[in-house]
Amino acid sequence: MILFYHRLALSLSKSVSVWTPISTDAGIRIWVSVIFFVFFLVSCSSQESRTKSVVASESVVEDNSTKVKLLLSQGNEFLRENKFNEAIQKFQEANLVSPSTEGYYLLGLSYLKNQETIKAKEVFTKGLELNPKTEIILTSLGLTYIILGDEENARIVYSRLTEYYPKESNYNLKLGITLKSLKRYEDSYSILKQIKEKDFKYKSQLYMNLGDVCISLKKFSEALEYYTKAKQIDPKLLEIDGLIVKSKFLFFQEKGIEFYEKKNFSLAILNFVNALVLKPDSSHTLLYLGKSYFYNNQFDKSEESLKKSLELNEKNREIYVYLSQLYAQKQNFEKVISNYLLALKYFPDDVEFYNQ
Numbered sequence: 001m002i003l004f005y006h007r008l009a010l011s012l013s014k015s016v017s018v019w020t021p022i023s024t025d026a027g028i029r030i031w032v033s034v035i036f037f038v039f040f041l042v043s044c045s046s047q048e049s050r051t052k053s054v055v056a057s058e059s060v061v062e063d064n065s066t067k068v069k070l071l072l073s074q075g076n077e078f079l080r081e082n083k084f085n086e087a088i089q090k091f092q093e094a095n096l097v098s099p100s101t102e103g104y105y106l107l108g109l110s111y112l113k114n115q116e117t118i119k120a121k122e123v124f125t126k127g128l129e130l131n132p133k134t135e136i137i138l139t140s141l142g143l144t145y146i147i148l149g150d151e152e153n154a155r156i157v158y159s160r161l162t163e164y165y166p167k168e169s170n171y172n173l174k175l176g177i178t179l180k181s182l183k184r185y186e187d188s189y190s191i192l193k194q195i196k197e198k199d200f201k202y203k204s205q206l207y208m209n210l211g212d213v214c215i216s217l218k219k220f221s222e223a224l225e226y227y228t229k230a231k232q233i234d235p236k237l238l239e240i241d242g243l244i245v246k247s248k249f250l251f252f253q254e255k256g257i258e259f260y261e262k263k264n265f266s267l268a269i270l271n272f273v274n275a276l277v278l279k280p281d282s283s284h285t286l287l288y289l290g291k292s293y294f295y296n297n298q299f300d301k302s303e304e305s306l307k308k309s310l311e312l313n314e315k316n317r318e319i320y321v322y323l324s325q326l327y328a329q330k331q332n333f334e335k336v337i338s339n340y341l342l343a344l345k346y347f348p349d350d351v352e353f354y355n356q
Contacts, residue, residue, distance in 0.1 A: 104123055117144060281312060307323075
């Protein structure tokens with residue numbers, strides 16, 4: 001096309017040369033006009049070429065978009081039919097044509113359902129390179145880390161979700177549960193307490209996890225409160241009754257130990273008895289009850305509790321020590337000796353028992 005305009009300019013110049021002679025100024029004006037005319041024609045040609053190029057490019061993009069939609073649709077159909085390998089192939093093709101967060105999410109999901117968890121993690125991570133705040137990919141990546149047992153990276157993902165989507169309290173629940181699994185109980189408690197209970201959809205799960213965290217933090221009365229709330233919301237929770245009993249037992253036991261350490265043995269006895277109503281086979285609680293009776297000068301009840309504790313745990317050295325002190329207090333030295341001999345059966349290298 002440019003060659004054509006060059007020839008046209010040459011032809012015009014020859015035409016000018018055979019015209020009737022004119023003044024120099026007029027000649028210059030004619031040549032300037034010719035040059036501008038040629039530039040104008042060339043400019044029009046370039047604009048026309050660019051327009052055609054843009055149209056062609058848009059056409060390619062439109063074709064790619066149509067192809068990607070078709071591939072994603074086919075992949076989704078395979079995914080619904082649990083044909084994961086076929087789905088993976090379609091989603092891979094779609095991402096080769098035009099990478100997208102949707103394509104990476106569906107590919108990662110297919111790997112996850114096909115139990116290829118490592119590949120799922122890699123694909124979800126790749127998808128976040130396109131948009132780090134893609135909610136559905138972040139939630140899927142968090143779940144993938146949980147499946148892999150990588151709770152620390154799951155925590156990082158759920159922390160990002162709570163930052164990006166602060167109104168979605170469900171992410172606080174997931175973060176709180178993950179922190180609980182990491183035994184970061186104070187942090188878990190803090191995060192879970194931020195959830196507004198009134199409008200939260202998963203109240204029973206919230207209360208159950210708060211109860212668990214409170215148990216670990218030795219906030220037993222608060223744990224009992226949360227477990228009771230959970231049961232009121234969902235009476236069908238199979239494990240809730242056991243957790244309520246556990247929280248009550250731990251509450252009474254902890255209170256008993258608190259009073260024991262303050263040497264208030266009467267109140268200690270009361271709480272240990274209440275704890276044993278809930279869990280009568282607790283050797284640890286029976287030992288504390290026996291010790292409390294001993295220091296409260298109730299020797300017969302002390303002996304009964306210590307013997308029950310020993311039946312449940314014959315390898316607890318402390319039980320033998322208190323039984324021997326008890327028999328010595330009652331001046332039953334035959335039992336003192338037999339008790340030490342029994343202790344030496346489990347602790348043959350115990351010098352103190354030999355000396356006694």
